[in-house]
Amino acid sequence: MTTGETMTLHLKVWRQRGPDQPGALTPYTVTGVSPDMSFLEMLDLLNEQLIERNELPVEFDSDCREGICGTCGLVIDGIAHGPKRACTTCELRMRNYRDGDTITVEPFRARGFPVLKDLVVDRGAFDRIISKGGYISVNTGSAPEANTIPVPKYKTEAAMDAAICIGCGACVAACPNASAALFVGAKVSQFALLPQGHAERKVRVVRMVEQMDTEGFGACSNHGECEAVCPKKISITYIARMRREYFKAALAGV
Amino acid sequence: MSTFVAKAGSSLGKKFITGITGFGLFVFIVTHLGGNLLLLVGPDAFNAYAHYLHTAMHGWFLHMARAGLSAFFLFHVVSGLAVYRDKLRARPERYEKMADAGGTSRKTLSSRTMAFSGLVILVFLVLHVAHFRFGPGLEQGYVTEVNGVEMRDLYRLVVEEFNKPVVVYAYVFVMLLMGMHVRHGFWSMFQSLGLARPNTVPTLSGMGLVFGVVLAVGFMLVPLYILYFIPPPSEAALAPGVLP
Numbered sequence: 001m002t003t004g005e006t007m008t009l010h011l012k013v014w015r016q017r018g019p020d021q022p023g024a025l026t027p028y029t030v031t032g033v034s035p036d037m038s039f040l041e042m043l044d045l046l047n048e049q050l051i052e053r054n055e056l057p058v059e060f061d062s063d064c065r066e067g068i069c070g071t072c073g074l075v076i077d078g079i080a081h082g083p084k085r086a087c088t089t090c091e092l093r094m095r096n097y098r099d100g101d102t103i104t105v106e107p108f109r110a111r112g113f114p115v116l117k118d119l120v121v122d123r124g125a126f127d128r129i130i131s132k133g134g135y136i137s138v139n140t141g142s143a144p145e146a147n148t149i150p151v152p153k154y155k156t157e158a159a160m161d162a163a164i165c166i167g168c169g170a171c172v173a174a175c176p177n178a179s180a181a182l183f184v185g186a187k188v189s190q191f192a193l194l195p196q197g198h199a200e201r202k203v204r205v206v207r208m209v210e211q212m213d214t215e216g217f218g219a220c221s222n223h224g225e226c227e228a229v230c231p232k233k234i235s236i237t238y239i240a241r242m243r244r245e246y247f248k249a250a251l252a253g254v
Numbered sequence: 255m256s257t258f259v260a261k262a263g264s265s266l267g268k269k270f271i272t273g274i275t276g277f278g279l280f281v282f283i284v285t286h287l288g289g290n291l292l293l294l295v296g297p298d299a300f301n302a303y304a305h306y307l308h309t310a311m312h313g314w315f316l317h318m319a320r321a322g323l324s325a326f327f328l329f330h331v332v333s334g335l336a337v338y339r340d341k342l343r344a345r346p347e348r349y350e351k352m353a354d355a356g357g358t359s360r361k362t363l364s365s366r367t368m369a370f371s372g373l374v375i376l377v378f379l380v381l382h383v384a385h386f387r388f389g390p391g392l393e394q395g396y397v398t399e400v401n402g403v404e405m406r407d408l409y410r411l412v413v414e415e416f417n418k419p420v421v422v423y424a425y426v427f428v429m430l431l432m433g434m435h436v437r438h439g440f441w442s443m444f445q446s447l448g449l450a451r452p453n454t455v456p457t458l459s460g461m462g463l464v465f466g467v468v469l470a471v472g473f474m475l476v477p478l479y480i481l482y483f484i485p486p487p488s489e490a491a492l493a494p495g496v497l498p
């Protein structure tokens with residue numbers, strides 16, 4: 001489609017007034033969608049059209065709108081963050097759709113992610129998991145010299161491939177078991193791979209897994225849907241690494 | 255922090271138990287297939303093998319194997335179904351529309367039906383043990399002699415059972431599901447035990463497919479061969495020379 005042309009799209013959007021209220025997919029038609037818009041800009045446009053008609057706009061989360069903060073997250077036609085690989089909802093462009101398409105938009109669904117309103121879910125569970133060990137305990141002060149502790153390149157790479165997690169929660173949303181194993185696996189691994197994280201590695205993994213279970217996420221059955229929808233393509237072998245860390249901690253009596 | 259026992263019951267602990275017991279059961283069914291294939295060699299080879307298992311280590315081998323297997327099955331079923339129960343609880347409100355993400359996903363029909371295929375295997379197991387282990391034996395006249403040693407004629411019992419088409423087709427159906435269970439289970443156990451690495455995942459998953467197919471086809475081969483090529487012993491008596 002050449003620039004300048006616009007599309008008319010049919011949406012089925014999950015509307016829910018508040019937590020624990022019944023919700024339903026509601027049909028809307030949005031006009032004047034430019035193929036250059038992002039998915040969220042398309043929803044902005046829908047909201048403008050809804051406001052003009054005196055209807056309540058659709059609530060959804062976003063912040064950076066450039067794929068780095070992890071705030072956005074929708075299940076689009078049954079896939080978390082939509083049909084494109086390694087792509088957040090905010091980066092998904094409407095040029096992936098054609099005039100007249102029907103798109104179903106739902107919130108992330110999991111017991112650990114209760115719906116607050118429409119497409120907005122409470123991902124506080126992730127914050128509580130991080131508060132149990134997603135950090136290293138050091139005295140603050142001036143930053144240490146970067147090369148004081150030498151770390152081999154392949155280790156820093158592996159740690160960075162985990163640390164790239166933006167905590168969006170798509171892994172939970174896509175998992176048939178609503179498991180948070182990829183998120184926690186990435187967070188545990190990024191520290192376990194580096195000397196700075198070594199001192200607390202056993203306590204960290206046990207505490208974070210305990211909190212993950214308390215939040216009501218399911219156990220991981222190794223379907224691997226999480227890796228497939230992850231906007232940062234984080235590998236499920238970080239889940240295997242978390243398990244190794246956990247079993248070692250259990251054997252050590254931590 | 256949590257005790258060791260509590261850790262065994264955590265989301266990761268449950269999967270460790272499913273994985274380690276799944277490994278034991280996998281080794282068992284591979285061995286079992288080897289034994290079954292002796293049926294195609296002939297009555298004496300099969301009966302002698304069965305007799306050997308019964309008498310090895312003065313019968314202690316079989317006692318230990320039974321106890322071990324029962325425990326493995328018990329822990330496997332309990333932990334596997336616990337994972338399934340957690341899954342049902344973890345998403346109270348389901349998606350209106352769900353699609354496969356594709357790409358690097360390992361989700362398959364097999365991976366999504368583990369609890370179903372497992373439960374069918376469980377029902378099968380009860381019937382299977384009732385049929386063959388607690389089925390007719392020496393007292394009912396299923397006696398044979400191999401190299402001068404008197405033993406239970408298990409071969410005859412198997413051939414009689416597998417001459418009933420209903421039994422064979424039900425068996426084939428269960429073996430299909432068992433193959434699917436192994437198709438996902440094989441690679442999954444490595445991942446659950448924390449052993450999978452980025453460079454081994456595709457190989458392990460591929461091996462799961464191979465083992466799933468080999469086991470399913472291997473187990474199906476025997477009953478299908480018996481149904482179509484080996485008449486029940488009573489008929490065989492009327493037409494000597496038909497047996498291989």
Ligand code: HEM
Pocket residue numbers: 220221222269270272273274276277279280283330331333334335337338368369371372373375376432435436438439440442443444446447
């Ligand atoms: C021939 C017997 C069996 C074999 C060889 C076998 C093998 C396996 C293996 C290797 C796994 C993967 C373990 C893992 O992911 O860590 C598995 C998973 C599973 N098995 Fe079995 N199994 C058998 C019987 C059963 C039975 C009788 C049940 C009863 C319900 C069962 C239920 C399950 C379930 C539910 C899972 C998936 C757990 C999950 O979702 O993560 N299996 N099995």
Ligand code: FES
Pocket residue numbers: 061062063064065066067068069070071072073088089090091
């Ligand atoms: S809004 Fe920040 S990642 Fe999408």
